[in-house]
Amino acid sequence: MRFEHPATFNPIDQLKVIGHPTNRIDGPLKTTGTAPYAYERHDVVPNQAYGYVVGSGIGKGEIAAIDLAAANAAPGVLAIVTAGNAGKLGKGERNVAPLLGGPEIAHYHQALAVVVAETFEQARAAAQLVRIDYARVDGKFDLAAERHRAGTPNPQIGGPADTAVGDFIAAFAAAPLQLDAHYTTPDQGHAMMEPHASIAAWDRDKLTVWTSNQMIAWGVEDMAKTLGIPRENIRLVSPYVGGGFGGKLFLRADVLLAALGARAAGRPVKVALQRPLMFNNTTHRPATIQRIRIGAERDGTITAIGHESWSGNVSGGEPEMAVSQTRLLYAGAHRMTATRLAALDLPEGNAMRAPGEASGMMALEIAIDELADKLGIDPVALRIKNDTQVDPEHPERHFSQRQLVRCLNDGAARFGWSRRNPKPGQVRDGRWLIGMGVAAAFRNNLVTKSAARVRLDGQGMVTVETDMTDIGTGSYTIIAQTVAEMMGIPLEKVAVRLGDSDFPVSCGSGGQWGGNNSTAGVYAACVKLRETITQKLGFNSEEAVFADGLVRSGNRSVPLAQAAGEGELVAEDAIEYGDLAKTYQQSTFGAHFVEVGVDADTAEISVRRMLAVCAAGRILNPKAARSQVIGAMTMGVGAALMEDLVVDKRHGLFINHDLAAYEVPVHADIPHQDMVFLDETDPISSPMKAKGVAELGICGVAAAVANAVQNATGVRVREYPITLDKLLYALQVD
Numbered sequence: 001m002r003f004e005h006p007a008t009f010n011p012i013d014q015l016k017v018i019g020h021p022t023n024r025i026d027g028p029l030k031t032t033g034t035a036p037y038a039y040e041r042h043d044v045v046p047n048q049a050y051g052y053v054v055g056s057g058i059g060k061g062e063i064a065a066i067d068l069a070a071a072n073a074a075p076g077v078l079a080i081v082t083a084g085n086a087g088k089l090g091k092g093e094r095n096v097a098p099l100l101g102g103p104e105i106a107h108y109h110q111a112l113a114v115v116v117a118e119t120f121e122q123a124r125a126a127a128q129l130v131r132i133d134y135a136r137v138d139g140k141f142d143l144a145a146e147r148h149r150a151g152t153p154n155p156q157i158g159g160p161a162d163t164a165v166g167d168f169i170a171a172f173a174a175a176p177l178q179l180d181a182h183y184t185t186p187d188q189g190h191a192m193m194e195p196h197a198s199i200a201a202w203d204r205d206k207l208t209v210w211t212s213n214q215m216i217a218w219g220v221e222d223m224a225k226t227l228g229i230p231r232e233n234i235r236l237v238s239p240y241v242g243g244g245f246g247g248k249l250f251l252r253a254d255v256l257l258a259a260l261g262a263r264a265a266g267r268p269v270k271v272a273l274q275r276p277l278m279f280n281n282t283t284h285r286p287a288t289i290q291r292i293r294i295g296a297e298r299d300g301t302i303t304a305i306g307h308e309s310w311s312g313n314v315s316g317g318e319p320e321m322a323v324s325q326t327r328l329l330y331a332g333a334h335r336m337t338a339t340r341l342a343a344l345d346l347p348e349g350n351a352m353r354a355p356g357e358a359s360g361m362m363a364l365e366i367a368i369d370e371l372a373d374k375l376g377i378d379p380v381a382l383r384i385k386n387d388t389q390v391d392p393e394h395p396e397r398h399f400s401q402r403q404l405v406r407c408l409n410d411g412a413a414r415f416g417w418s419r420r421n422p423k424p425g426q427v428r429d430g431r432w433l434i435g436m437g438v439a440a441a442f443r444n445n446l447v448t449k450s451a452a453r454v455r456l457d458g459q460g461m462v463t464v465e466t467d468m469t470d471i472g473t474g475s476y477t478i479i480a481q482t483v484a485e486m487m488g489i490p491l492e493k494v495a496v497r498l499g500d501s502d503f504p505v506s507c508g509s510g511g512q513w514g515g516n517n518s519t520a521g522v523y524a525a526c527v528k529l530r531e532t533i534t535q536k537l538g539f540n541s542e543e544a545v546f547a548d549g550l551v552r553s554g555n556r557s558v559p560l561a562q563a564a565g566e567g568e569l570v571a572e573d574a575i576e577y578g579d580l581a582k583t584y585q586q587s588t589f590g591a592h593f594v595e596v597g598v599d600a601d602t603a604e605i606s607v608r609r610m611l612a613v614c615a616a617g618r619i620l621n622p623k624a625a626r627s628q629v630i631g632a633m634t635m636g637v638g639a640a641l642m643e644d645l646v647v648d649k650r651h652g653l654f655i656n657h658d659l660a661a662y663e664v665p666v667h668a669d670i671p672h673q674d675m676v677f678l679d680e681t682d683p684i685s686s687p688m689k690a691k692g693v694a695e696l697g698i699c700g701v702a703a704a705v706a707n708a709v710q711n712a713t714g715v716r717v718r719e720y721p722i723t724l725d726k727l728l729y730a731l732q733v734d
């Protein structure tokens with residue numbers, strides 16, 4: 001089905017099932033610990049052996065010599081695979097550095113070997129006996145030092161590297177009020193709960209991998225290229241994913257090493273990337289240095305806005321598109337954005353929750369707060385004054401929906417923003433200095449093809465199959481809701497099967513596109529199933545009504561269970577998109593409000609209250625969507641106050657590469673969160689009229705925290721994370 005015109009009334013709009021805060025249908029499996037995650041699938045294939053990964057001990061250079069003798073002789077060892085004996089390997093188009101390195105080494109903890117043994121303990125013990133001598137060469141590991149050699153990258157998914165409208169330089173120079181500031185964001189790790197893990201089994205030349213991956217079809221394609229075998233010979237199965245955040249978008253070393261280990265050992269092999277290996281072995285959100293210049297009239301009208309961003313990556317890697325949102329968020333006649341990429345020898349930087357906007361909003365939304373300070377205008381009012389209903393770089397393009405102003409106004413009223421004292425350092429609660437901060441939230445909405453298959457059986461059950469994944473987001477539930485709504489049956493009559501490359505190719509989980517696109521694909525398949533049913537019954541498909549487990553037309557009505565007859569009725573289709581995504585700018589919006597306390601003596605920062613108001617099209621399941629947003633808000637607090645992959649600039653690695661040293665928020669850090677969705681539908685986005693929320697929720701949070709800290713203390717920290725040492729020296733206490 002091609003979606004080319006704004007959606008009109010369709011069965012989804014009945015909202016009998018869609019739009020309800022349904023509990024997760026996979027909830028019982030999750031809460032009883034019985035949802036089978038990749039590493040736990042002891043039952044899928046017998047005789048599983050264990051692989052343990054050996055990662056590079058240097059950041060750049062070569063293997064001078066590798067001695068496997070002691071490891072090979074260790075108890076239980078079945079095979080050791082290195083680049084030296086793996087045979088010829090290709091590279092998937094989405095992997096920048098080879099997943100199995102050697103002799104050349106691209107980055108620290110790049111996998112150099114997998115040791116396969118009867119037990120995990122034997123594999124781990126033998127891995128310590130692999131002896132590698134390195135020829136180390138100097139690498140470039142310091143973004144600040146390399147920034148001045150950074151170049152202009154090719155256009156990325158986030159658009160061109162540079163944009164310009166009007167005469168930014170002249171307009172900025174002429175502006176009565178000017179802000180010119182630099183901000184930095186650090187490298188960050190996904191740190192999802194479930195590590196990357198795979199079980200691989202060969203049946204002659206056919207490979208099956210039970211794994212944990214967000215994008216099944218991408219994984220199959222890249223695995224086929226890497227192994228040099230046809231993609232029909234590969235099956236990836238990933239029904240449950242314990243978090244991804246972008247770290248599981250692409251094929252990773254566990255999949256490849258399990259497959260190579262299984263081939264070498266002649267039996268199934270399971271591999272999990274051990275947690276201390278993950279941060280350097282896989283991808284991360286790259287650090288940025290950003291410069292923002294804004295010129296304004298005294299009444300707050302922005303006349304010039306410029307945003308430049310520098311990030312680094314390995315050769316072939318992409319820049320962090322931290323300027324994306326600045327092209328769209330605020331009005332201003334004269335504008336420029338620029339993206340620069342420096343060559344670094346750190347592990348590959350890549351997508352992490354809201355790649356681009358999350359980092360960019362951390363800077364832009366402090367800059368707007370600083371401008372409000374200079375102007376003496378309330379930061380909510382300043383944002384409202386500079387709202388735009390069209391793409392400021394291409395004014396002929398309207399936003400399909402844009403309710404940023406309402407998010408800000410509603411949020412301010414609910415949060416008690418009027419109680420904020422604009423003068424910093426004035427409000428105290430005992431030893432705590434209290435402050436409030438605000439930031440806008442913004443993230444684009446992407447549409448992409450997504451397919452599904454639906455089967456109606458003789459019991460009136462509808463089974464839906466798609467390779468869509470559920471990475472903790474609620475895909476199972478919203479897909480079941482979509483089928484129930486379309487077919488007029490209760491949720492209990494729907495079975496959802498996900499995450500298997502045997503099923504039709506979906507949009508997968510990424511870029512907050514999963515919810516809208518995967519359900520739209522299921523919608524398309526259900527439209528086809530409805531046609532198949534009405535045709536079979538000789539009903540007029542225009543008039544037929546699917547409700548209460550029946551299909552009715554005129555005075556005839558037939559239970560769905562009977563419609564299938566003896567066998568099964570099967571329909572498969574995909575949603576595909578026409579030009580609406582080009583004609584309109586599709587984005588999601590929100591406003592974040594945060595109250596913090598800062599200890600006047602120790603500078604300890606405590607987040608006291610958070611509120612988000614979001615406008616993101618139809619909310620398919622308010623409970624699941626709320627969970628996404630409050631999770632994202634929590635991650636935003638991590639970005640503001642804790643998360644920092646610290647670069648060892650001599651040896652070229654992230655030194656705090658485990659969960660003891662890479663800190664993320666825990667329950668005690670997040671005392672009170674609230675969030676509200678505006679009642680909105682977006683007929684431009686898809687027949688579902690929905691958009692995404694999971695990345696919107698993180699965008700702007702860190703800046704709202706930073707702005708609250710400034711309001712509490714008068715100290716403006718422009719280098720994330722805002723750790724207490726950065727406050728302590730500057731804190732002026734009576």
Ligand code: MOS
Pocket residue numbers: 214244245246247249351352353354355509510511512
């Ligand atoms: Mo997302 S960072 O595209 O999983």
